[in-house]
Amino acid sequence: MKLYYGPGACSMGIHVILEEIGKPYALEPVALKDGAQHQPAYKAVNPKSKVPALAREGRPILTEWPAIAFCLATSSPEAGLWPKDPEEQVRALEVMDYVAGTIHAQGFTRMFRPANFAPGEADLDKVKAQGRANAEKGFAIIDQQWQGGDWVLPSGYSVADAALFFVEYWAAKRAGVPLPPRLAAHFERMLARPAVRRALEQEGLSA
The missing domain is CATH 1.20.1050.10 (Glutathione S-transferase Yfyf (Class Pi); Chain A, domain 2)
Incomplete structure:
Protein backbone atom coordinates (compact mmCIF):
# COMPACT_ATOMS: atom_id res chain seq x y z
CA MET A 1 0.00 0.00 0.00
CA LYS A 2 1.01 3.58 -0.55
CA LEU A 3 -0.55 6.60 1.13
CA TYR A 4 -0.50 9.89 -0.74
CA TYR A 5 -0.60 12.51 1.97
CA GLY A 6 0.04 16.13 2.86
CA PRO A 7 1.97 16.70 6.09
CA GLY A 8 -0.55 17.90 8.67
CA ALA A 9 -3.50 17.55 6.29
CA CYS A 10 -6.56 15.40 6.93
CA SER A 11 -4.57 12.46 5.56
CA MET A 12 -2.84 12.49 8.95
CA GLY A 13 -5.80 10.55 10.33
CA ILE A 14 -5.37 7.81 7.71
CA HIS A 15 -1.65 7.78 8.47
CA VAL A 16 -2.53 7.09 12.12
CA ILE A 17 -4.79 4.20 11.08
CA LEU A 18 -2.00 2.67 8.99
CA GLU A 19 0.33 2.87 11.98
CA GLU A 20 -2.31 1.27 14.22
CA ILE A 21 -2.73 -1.61 11.76
CA GLY A 22 0.99 -2.23 11.57
CA LYS A 23 1.18 -3.65 8.04
CA PRO A 24 3.86 -2.45 5.59
CA TYR A 25 3.04 0.69 3.63
CA ALA A 26 4.82 3.49 1.80
CA LEU A 27 4.35 7.22 2.08
CA GLU A 28 4.23 9.63 -0.86
CA PRO A 29 4.10 13.30 0.18
CA VAL A 30 2.08 15.75 -1.89
CA ALA A 31 3.23 19.37 -1.59
CA LEU A 32 -0.20 20.93 -1.11
CA LYS A 33 1.16 24.40 -0.33
CA ASP A 34 2.96 24.38 -3.68
CA GLY A 35 -0.18 23.28 -5.52
CA ALA A 36 1.19 19.83 -6.40
CA GLN A 37 -2.31 18.40 -6.05
CA HIS A 38 -3.34 20.33 -9.16
CA GLN A 39 -0.41 19.20 -11.31
CA PRO A 40 -0.78 16.44 -13.92
CA ALA A 41 1.43 14.00 -12.00
CA TYR A 42 -0.89 13.92 -9.00
CA LYS A 43 -4.12 14.37 -10.94
CA ALA A 44 -3.22 11.10 -12.65
CA VAL A 45 -3.35 9.55 -9.18
CA ASN A 46 -6.41 11.42 -7.93
CA PRO A 47 -8.25 13.70 -10.36
CA LYS A 48 -10.08 15.21 -7.37
CA SER A 49 -6.80 16.99 -6.52
CA LYS A 50 -6.88 16.25 -2.82
CA VAL A 51 -5.49 13.91 -0.21
CA PRO A 52 -5.64 11.27 1.08
CA ALA A 53 -5.40 8.71 -1.69
CA LEU A 54 -4.50 5.08 -1.08
CA ALA A 55 -2.83 2.91 -3.70
CA ARG A 56 -3.61 -0.79 -3.24
CA GLU A 57 -1.92 -3.66 -5.00
CA GLY A 58 -4.02 -4.94 -7.87
CA ARG A 59 -6.91 -2.57 -7.18
CA PRO A 60 -7.88 0.96 -8.21
CA ILE A 61 -6.65 3.84 -6.09
CA LEU A 62 -9.09 4.64 -3.30
CA THR A 63 -10.05 8.18 -2.29
CA GLU A 64 -12.26 9.91 0.32
CA TRP A 65 -11.43 9.75 4.02
CA PRO A 66 -14.35 7.62 5.31
CA ALA A 67 -14.00 5.12 2.46
CA ILE A 68 -10.27 4.66 3.02
CA ALA A 69 -10.74 4.30 6.77
CA PHE A 70 -13.50 1.72 6.28
CA CYS A 71 -11.38 -0.22 3.80
CA LEU A 72 -8.35 -0.33 6.06
CA ALA A 73 -10.29 -1.23 9.20
CA THR A 74 -12.40 -3.98 7.65
CA SER A 75 -9.50 -5.51 5.71
CA SER A 76 -7.47 -5.76 8.92
CA PRO A 77 -10.00 -6.99 11.49
CA GLU A 78 -7.23 -8.18 13.78
CA ALA A 79 -6.40 -4.53 14.54
CA GLY A 80 -9.82 -4.06 16.13
CA LEU A 81 -10.45 -0.68 14.52
CA TRP A 82 -13.94 -1.45 13.23
CA PRO A 83 -16.76 -2.13 15.74
CA LYS A 84 -18.60 -5.43 15.58
CA ASP A 85 -22.00 -4.11 16.64
Whole structure:
Protein backbone atom coordinates (compact mmCIF):
# COMPACT_ATOMS: atom_id res chain seq x y z
CA MET A 1 0.00 0.00 0.00
CA LYS A 2 1.01 3.58 -0.55
CA LEU A 3 -0.55 6.60 1.13
CA TYR A 4 -0.50 9.89 -0.74
CA TYR A 5 -0.60 12.51 1.97
CA GLY A 6 0.04 16.13 2.86
CA PRO A 7 1.97 16.70 6.09
CA GLY A 8 -0.55 17.90 8.67
CA ALA A 9 -3.50 17.55 6.29
CA CYS A 10 -6.56 15.40 6.93
CA SER A 11 -4.57 12.46 5.56
CA MET A 12 -2.84 12.49 8.95
CA GLY A 13 -5.80 10.55 10.33
CA ILE A 14 -5.37 7.81 7.71
CA HIS A 15 -1.65 7.78 8.47
CA VAL A 16 -2.53 7.09 12.12
CA ILE A 17 -4.79 4.20 11.08
CA LEU A 18 -2.00 2.67 8.99
CA GLU A 19 0.33 2.87 11.98
CA GLU A 20 -2.31 1.27 14.22
CA ILE A 21 -2.73 -1.61 11.76
CA GLY A 22 0.99 -2.23 11.57
CA LYS A 23 1.18 -3.65 8.04
CA PRO A 24 3.86 -2.45 5.59
CA TYR A 25 3.04 0.69 3.63
CA ALA A 26 4.82 3.49 1.80
CA LEU A 27 4.35 7.22 2.08
CA GLU A 28 4.23 9.63 -0.86
CA PRO A 29 4.10 13.30 0.18
CA VAL A 30 2.08 15.75 -1.89
CA ALA A 31 3.23 19.37 -1.59
CA LEU A 32 -0.20 20.93 -1.11
CA LYS A 33 1.16 24.40 -0.33
CA ASP A 34 2.96 24.38 -3.68
CA GLY A 35 -0.18 23.28 -5.52
CA ALA A 36 1.19 19.83 -6.40
CA GLN A 37 -2.31 18.40 -6.05
CA HIS A 38 -3.34 20.33 -9.16
CA GLN A 39 -0.41 19.20 -11.31
CA PRO A 40 -0.78 16.44 -13.92
CA ALA A 41 1.43 14.00 -12.00
CA TYR A 42 -0.89 13.92 -9.00
CA LYS A 43 -4.12 14.37 -10.94
CA ALA A 44 -3.22 11.10 -12.65
CA VAL A 45 -3.35 9.55 -9.18
CA ASN A 46 -6.41 11.42 -7.93
CA PRO A 47 -8.25 13.70 -10.36
CA LYS A 48 -10.08 15.21 -7.37
CA SER A 49 -6.80 16.99 -6.52
CA LYS A 50 -6.88 16.25 -2.82
CA VAL A 51 -5.49 13.91 -0.21
CA PRO A 52 -5.64 11.27 1.08
CA ALA A 53 -5.40 8.71 -1.69
CA LEU A 54 -4.50 5.08 -1.08
CA ALA A 55 -2.83 2.91 -3.70
CA ARG A 56 -3.61 -0.79 -3.24
CA GLU A 57 -1.92 -3.66 -5.00
CA GLY A 58 -4.02 -4.94 -7.87
CA ARG A 59 -6.91 -2.57 -7.18
CA PRO A 60 -7.88 0.96 -8.21
CA ILE A 61 -6.65 3.84 -6.09
CA LEU A 62 -9.09 4.64 -3.30
CA THR A 63 -10.05 8.18 -2.29
CA GLU A 64 -12.26 9.91 0.32
CA TRP A 65 -11.43 9.75 4.02
CA PRO A 66 -14.35 7.62 5.31
CA ALA A 67 -14.00 5.12 2.46
CA ILE A 68 -10.27 4.66 3.02
CA ALA A 69 -10.74 4.30 6.77
CA PHE A 70 -13.50 1.72 6.28
CA CYS A 71 -11.38 -0.22 3.80
CA LEU A 72 -8.35 -0.33 6.06
CA ALA A 73 -10.29 -1.23 9.20
CA THR A 74 -12.40 -3.98 7.65
CA SER A 75 -9.50 -5.51 5.71
CA SER A 76 -7.47 -5.76 8.92
CA PRO A 77 -10.00 -6.99 11.49
CA GLU A 78 -7.23 -8.18 13.78
CA ALA A 79 -6.40 -4.53 14.54
CA GLY A 80 -9.82 -4.06 16.13
CA LEU A 81 -10.45 -0.68 14.52
CA TRP A 82 -13.94 -1.45 13.23
CA PRO A 83 -16.76 -2.13 15.74
CA LYS A 84 -18.60 -5.43 15.58
CA ASP A 85 -22.00 -4.11 16.64
CA PRO A 86 -24.07 -2.78 13.68
CA GLU A 87 -25.29 0.21 15.71
CA GLU A 88 -21.73 1.21 16.53
CA GLN A 89 -20.76 0.71 12.89
CA VAL A 90 -23.29 3.28 11.75
CA ARG A 91 -22.20 5.61 14.56
CA ALA A 92 -18.60 5.31 13.38
CA LEU A 93 -19.70 6.20 9.85
CA GLU A 94 -21.78 9.07 11.22
CA VAL A 95 -18.82 10.60 13.06
CA MET A 96 -16.42 10.15 10.14
CA ASP A 97 -18.84 11.76 7.71
CA TYR A 98 -19.57 14.68 10.05
CA VAL A 99 -15.89 15.32 10.65
CA ALA A 100 -14.94 15.15 6.98
CA GLY A 101 -18.02 16.75 5.46
CA THR A 102 -18.83 19.45 8.02
CA ILE A 103 -16.14 20.22 10.60
CA HIS A 104 -13.38 19.92 8.01
CA ALA A 105 -15.09 21.12 4.82
CA GLN A 106 -17.31 23.85 6.27
CA GLY A 107 -15.17 24.73 9.26
CA PHE A 108 -11.44 24.51 8.86
CA THR A 109 -11.35 24.82 5.09
CA ARG A 110 -13.05 28.20 5.45
CA MET A 111 -10.44 29.21 8.01
CA PHE A 112 -7.42 27.92 6.09
CA ARG A 113 -8.55 28.72 2.53
CA PRO A 114 -11.08 31.56 2.81
CA ALA A 115 -10.47 32.72 -0.76
CA ASN A 116 -12.19 29.54 -1.96
CA PHE A 117 -15.44 30.82 -0.44
CA ALA A 118 -15.18 34.62 -0.55
CA PRO A 119 -16.46 36.63 -3.52
CA GLY A 120 -13.82 39.29 -2.78
CA GLU A 121 -10.91 40.14 -0.51
CA ALA A 122 -13.15 42.24 1.73
CA ASP A 123 -15.09 39.10 2.66
CA LEU A 124 -12.12 36.97 3.79
CA ASP A 125 -12.46 37.75 7.49
CA LYS A 126 -16.18 36.99 7.42
CA VAL A 127 -15.49 33.62 5.80
CA LYS A 128 -12.84 32.81 8.41
CA ALA A 129 -15.21 33.76 11.23
CA GLN A 130 -17.95 31.61 9.75
CA GLY A 131 -15.54 28.68 9.48
CA ARG A 132 -14.49 29.07 13.10
CA ALA A 133 -18.13 29.18 14.20
CA ASN A 134 -18.89 26.05 12.15
CA ALA A 135 -15.95 24.19 13.69
CA GLU A 136 -16.87 25.21 17.24
CA LYS A 137 -20.49 24.19 16.66
CA GLY A 138 -19.38 20.82 15.31
CA PHE A 139 -17.12 20.15 18.27
CA ALA A 140 -19.89 21.13 20.68
CA ILE A 141 -22.33 18.72 19.06
CA ILE A 142 -19.89 15.81 19.25
CA ASP A 143 -19.12 16.66 22.86
CA GLN A 144 -22.81 16.83 23.78
CA GLN A 145 -23.60 13.55 22.03
CA TRP A 146 -20.58 11.69 23.39
CA GLN A 147 -21.54 8.08 24.02
CA GLY A 148 -18.21 6.49 24.75
CA GLY A 149 -15.84 6.61 27.68
CA ASP A 150 -12.26 7.30 26.69
CA TRP A 151 -13.05 6.87 23.00
CA VAL A 152 -15.77 7.93 20.59
CA LEU A 153 -17.59 4.58 20.69
CA PRO A 154 -18.58 2.72 23.87
CA SER A 155 -16.83 -0.43 22.60
CA GLY A 156 -13.47 1.30 22.44
CA TYR A 157 -10.90 2.75 20.06
CA SER A 158 -11.81 2.81 16.36
CA VAL A 159 -11.25 4.65 13.10
CA ALA A 160 -13.76 7.24 14.36
CA ASP A 161 -11.14 8.35 16.87
CA ALA A 162 -8.57 8.86 14.12
CA ALA A 163 -11.10 10.99 12.23
CA LEU A 164 -11.82 13.17 15.23
CA PHE A 165 -8.11 13.47 15.97
CA PHE A 166 -7.08 15.31 12.84
CA VAL A 167 -9.58 18.14 13.37
CA GLU A 168 -8.73 18.26 17.08
CA TYR A 169 -5.09 18.64 16.06
CA TRP A 170 -5.93 21.54 13.75
CA ALA A 171 -7.96 23.19 16.49
CA ALA A 172 -5.28 22.84 19.16
CA LYS A 173 -2.11 23.25 17.13
CA ARG A 174 -3.02 25.49 14.20
CA ALA A 175 -6.20 27.48 14.67
CA GLY A 176 -6.45 28.18 18.39
CA VAL A 177 -10.00 26.84 18.51
CA PRO A 178 -10.90 25.70 22.06
CA LEU A 179 -11.95 22.08 22.40
CA PRO A 180 -14.85 21.14 24.70
CA PRO A 181 -13.88 19.10 27.79
CA ARG A 182 -14.50 15.60 26.42
CA LEU A 183 -12.72 16.37 23.17
CA ALA A 184 -9.79 18.04 24.91
CA ALA A 185 -9.32 14.92 27.04
CA HIS A 186 -9.71 12.72 23.96
CA PHE A 187 -7.05 14.72 22.14
CA GLU A 188 -4.56 14.19 24.96
CA ARG A 189 -5.27 10.45 24.98
CA MET A 190 -4.69 10.35 21.22
CA LEU A 191 -1.37 12.16 21.56
CA ALA A 192 -0.27 9.48 24.05
CA ARG A 193 -0.84 6.63 21.60
CA PRO A 194 2.41 5.27 20.08
CA ALA A 195 0.85 5.02 16.60
CA VAL A 196 -0.17 8.66 16.71
CA ARG A 197 3.25 9.78 17.87
CA ARG A 198 4.93 7.77 15.10
CA ALA A 199 2.67 9.28 12.45
CA LEU A 200 3.28 12.81 13.71
CA GLU A 201 7.03 12.27 13.79
CA GLN A 202 7.04 10.90 10.24
CA GLU A 203 5.17 14.00 9.07
CA GLY A 204 7.50 16.35 10.93
CA LEU A 205 4.79 17.53 13.31
CA SER A 206 4.86 18.21 17.04
CA ALA A 207 2.90 16.10 19.48
